[in-house]
Amino acid sequence: MTPTWQSRWLGTVRYGEALELQKAAVEERRAGRSGDAMWLLEHPPVVTLGRSARPENLRTPASALQARGIDVHEVARGGDVTYHGPGQLVGYLVADLAARGAPDVTAWLRGIEAALIDALDGLGVPARRIAGMTGVFVADPDAAAAAAPRKIASIGVGLRGWVTYHGFALNATMDLSGFDDIVPCGLQDVAMTSVAQERGEAPTRELFDACRRCVEAAFEAWLG
């Protein structure tokens, strides 16, 4: 019968294509023809603008970005503007919140954050939430440094009825200069960081795969 939880690695998928896949998956889920699923993938460089996006958060105009081969997409998900690129582990979760019990989108967001924090723990990167900001930040023991928090994962979710889509983006081994063209999530004082940067390591494929495995395990433990 239809499994209740499934996690799949899709490799590199263009943003637009992933969006189409999700739309189809949401319809399947709403019709009860499939179970909940998480897709893990990477995107070629793309800047996406969510419904809360403000034009001033795009530091470089869209046309200039596109001329450099960076796709720009407007999309029906929460959150402001963000950037996706190779080395960033993107997770899309299509799940029926109503089927899992009392549907609560806040609990869903917190659940995604908690699973990512667990995964990062497994990677030796202490992470935390910051009240009032959705996303996962590096937990800095140094109080002064905490004033300029470093963000390691972004979250943005869509809802169709009670079925979710979109999800999270974890900076595993990506080149962070991609964020220079935007004000990530509209947060002016936040710097982006990555697992590679926090571990002081070179951004290798092995490290990316390790991130992927930790994330798969953490989400399986929560939703499997």
Place this chain on the structure above:
Amino acid sequence: MSVDVVLPELGESVVEGTVARWLVKEGDRVEIDQPLVEVTTDKVDAEIPAPESGVVVAILAAEGETIAVGAAIARIDAAAAADAGAPAPAPAPPATGAAPAASAAPRATPAAKHAAADAGVDLGSVAGSGVSGRIMKEDVTSAAQAVGAVAGSPAAAAAASPVPPEPTPAPAPRASARASGGFDEDRARQQFGRYTLQEGDRVEPMSPLRRIVADHMVYSKRTAPHVGTVTEIDMGGIVEVRARHKQSFRQDHGFGLTYLPFIVDATVRALREFPVLNSSVVDDAIVIKRDIHMGIAVETEKGLVVPVVRHADRLSLAGLAAAVEDLSARARNKKLSADDLKGGTFTISNPGRQGNLYGFAIINQPQVGILRMGEMVKRPVVRELEGSDAIVIRPMMHLALSYDHRAVDGAPANGFLYRIRELLEEAEFDL
């Protein structure tokens, strides 16, 4: 009557949301469940669906406006749906038709029942495409359109009278039907896929295993362009090897040596030489697998299962025989675990001797090839003996390969199958 569309309670700490984008405007007809508006809260963009079918008579919050949970953002006049110019109070018969359907086994979703009442479609005549044959809203919409299409002819006009002139908001012309060469799945299902029960018919609901097989088989045929190729094999050499070792094998291992392990061994060796047959199509890549895990299709009481011999290439002939014997026994005793059924990279099917000269099996997804054994029969064949042709009697077996032409072309497929034949006819096995 009017119904308010409110901002639902999305989450514990969500007290308000901002209207991001209206998907409909005042005056639009909407169906129940149709998305009306996108509302954002922090990090969540939620599509709010219509709670009823009807006409949007008022939009109460503008794009960019922030509204509290529970506040009304639009108003729908559900009564407006029923007056789509229907001559008679048409909903009466279909509505009573719908009510018994509701009290019967849950056959139609609430959205489908509403759509059926609106369109004057009798749910009893609609084939369901959802889980357990449930009637989905889409099934009702197609049924309504099929009736609308038939209503062109005068004879049908009388039959179609219960249907209001404009059953459902006319959708965009079926672009998908044009693009797919005139094939429209819903229409085809309505036309060809229905059967009315007769007295004496026995309805056997599909078991979970049957359902899995049904899903898999349709999916496999639809996704993989299957090509079949067949060869015939002179099994004389194998027959002889087996006859020589039959007794000692049974004494050493406790079970009988059949022909299947020989076929598996030859197939495994051929897969090493033609690795593209041991692959999967993943997105737009062909993944050639490192390991060979051989699925052996077994017919059990409950149905078809395919347990997997892991790392089949690491096993000797005796090892393969033992693995196959173990899996078959456990399959018959229903002692297979989920792990036994996972991870196969190629499949061999042996459906038995009777009525099976050869046949092309359906590929076991996500593999790209499946080999099916035919019956072994003594036949007169031509062999060259001492420089001239002679007719001899040999035990012959057909082996048929179905392969996925997305990944495998004819040359490697034929080469692979021919290699299996060579290995079996050379009959050099270590026993």
